[in-house]
Amino acid sequence: MDDRELQNWVERVSLDRFGIPFRHRAIFNARLRSTGGRYFTKTHHIEISPHQLAAYGPEETEKIIKHELCHYHLHLQGRGYKHRDPEFKALLKQVGAARYCKALPGARRTLPVKxxxxxxxxxxxxxxxxxxxxxxxxxxxxxxxxxxxxxxxxxx
The missing domain is CATH 2.20.28 (Rubrerythrin, domain 2)
Structure with a gap:
C-alpha cells in the first residue's frame, strides 16, 4: 500500500465513521515504531506506521486511523482532543477506535535499571x-x- 491509497482510506473512514471529510494529508512514516500514528496540530496532517499494517493487518490499522481522526476532528472543532479529555475518550468509544496500539513484534525491550x-x-x-x-x-x-x-x- 502506498501513500495515495492510505489517503483514500483515511478520507473514506472519516466520511463513513465521522460524517465529516478529511481535508489534509495522510502518509505512512516508517520511522514510527513505538506508536501507531501521529496527528499534527499545526498542519493537521496524519502519519501512520506501515509496520502496524504489516504486523497486524488492516483491521488494527483502521482502529489507529480512527484514533488519529478523533484527534483531528475534535481539534478542528475546538473541543477536547487530547488523550486525557473526556470528549476524546467518548469519541474513541463511539467510533470503535483503538485507545493504544499493539506493540510491534520484536520491538526493543526497555533499558535496564541503572x-x-x-x-x-x-x-x-x-x-x-x-x-x-x-x-x-x-x-x-x-x-x-x-x-x-x-x-x-x-x-x-
Missing part, C-alpha cells in the same frame, strides 16, 4: 534508567530528601 533514588526518611525506592539529580525531587510518599545510588547489576 540507578535508584532512595528516600532518606522512609526508604521508598524509585528505579531509574538515567542518572537523575536527587536535589530536584522529593519523595512522593513523605516529601523527604532523596539520595542517588547505582543499582546492583543483575546476574545473567
Amino acid at each position: 540507578y535508584l533514588l532512595i528516600c532518606r526518611s522512609c526508604g521508598q525506592t524509585y528505579p531509574r534508567k538515567r542518572k537523575t539529580d536527587p536535589r530536584k525531587y522529593a519523595c512522593g510518599r513523605c516529601r523527604g530528601k532523596l539520595r542517588l545510588v547505582e543499582a546492583e547489576p543483575r546476574p545473567g
Whole structure:
C-alpha cells in the first residue's frame, strides 16, 4: 500500500465513521515504531506506521486511523482532543477506535535499571534508567530528601 491509497482510506473512514471529510494529508512514516500514528496540530496532517499494517493487518490499522481522526476532528472543532479529555475518550468509544496500539513484534525491550533514588526518611525506592539529580525531587510518599545510588547489576 502506498501513500495515495492510505489517503483514500483515511478520507473514506472519516466520511463513513465521522460524517465529516478529511481535508489534509495522510502518509505512512516508517520511522514510527513505538506508536501507531501521529496527528499534527499545526498542519493537521496524519502519519501512520506501515509496520502496524504489516504486523497486524488492516483491521488494527483502521482502529489507529480512527484514533488519529478523533484527534483531528475534535481539534478542528475546538473541543477536547487530547488523550486525557473526556470528549476524546467518548469519541474513541463511539467510533470503535483503538485507545493504544499493539506493540510491534520484536520491538526493543526497555533499558535496564541503572540507578535508584532512595528516600532518606522512609526508604521508598524509585528505579531509574538515567542518572537523575536527587536535589530536584522529593519523595512522593513523605516529601523527604532523596539520595542517588547505582543499582546492583543483575546476574545473567
